[in-house]
Amino acid sequence: EYKFEAMTSELQKALTAYTKQGGSLMVTGSYLLTDMWTSPVATDADRRFATDVLHASFGGAMATRRGEVKGVSQTLFKSGFGVEFNTELNDKIYCVESPEVVRAAGKGAYTAMRYRASNQPSAIIVSGKYRTFVAGFPFETVIDAEERDAMMKGVHLASGEWILFRNSGDLFYNDLVIERVFSAYEDKGEAFIAGDIRYLKGDSYKDVRPN
Numbered sequence: 731e732y733k734f735e736a737m738t739s740e741l742q743k744a745l746t747a748y749t750k751q752g753g754s755l756m757v758t759g760s761y762l763l764t765d766m767w768t769s770p771v772a773t774d775a776d777r778r779f780a781t782d783v784l785h786a787s788f789g790g791a792m793a794t795r796r797g798e799v800k801g802v803s804q805t806l807f808k809s810g811f812g813v814e815f816n817t818e819l820n821d822k823i824y825c826v827e828s829p830e831v832v833r834a835a836g837k838g839a840y841t842a843m844r845y846r847a848s849n850q851p852s853a854i855i856v857s858g859k860y861r862t863f864v865a866g867f868p869f870e871t872v873i874d875a876e877e878r879d880a881m882m883k884g885v886h887l888a889s890g891e892w893i894l895f896r897n898s899g900d901l902f903y904n905d906l907v908i909e910r911v912f913s914a915y916e917d918k919g920e921a922f923i924a925g926d927i928r929y930l931k932g933d934s935y936k937d938v939r940p941n
């Protein structure tokens with residue numbers, strides 16, 4: 731008898747109903763997708779739930795021997811952002827023995843984080859009629875509290891009502907731009923918000939205000 735199924739059929743039904751009402755999900759764990767793909771009780775229905783509801787698919791187990799993860803979505807995480815989850819046995823925090831490769835599945839899903847050592851995708855995110863964030867390691871095993879907070883804030887950014895458009899090479903003027911814009915923002919039904927642009931060329935620059 732398989733006693734430790736991560737996503738039972740009853741839980742899948744409840745989560746499917748929840749997302750149909752617009753509810754968002756954050757699901758993390760090191761055996762989540764393994765169970766639905768390779769366990770003795772895995773079914774096609776399990777895999778359909780993963781790809782159609784969670785928008786994630788299984789890319790393999792034992793993704794890394796080290797617990798280092800980097801953010802690759804600059805709309806969610808600052809450049810250089812990363813976390814480390816626990817991979818050592820101890821009496822304080824769960825040891826992650828088999829982190830999973832998590833691949834994006836379906837329209838709008840994309841890779842949000844990768845394992846540093848293998849560069850395999852470790853987390854995906856999708857924002858549509860509802861939002862999901864799925865990671866192949868347990869969130870609670872991130873060792874540093876500040877890293878956990880920063881990761882949660884990054885995931886929370888994907889739950890907003892705005893989409894940020896930036897081209898390759900574009901940078902914010904400073905790290906406070908988004909905070910300052912929305913701290914002073916009053917919703918008047920705008921479809922777009924545009925800011926001033928500074929073009930840099932060598933030691934010179936040119937400021938442009940969008941029409």
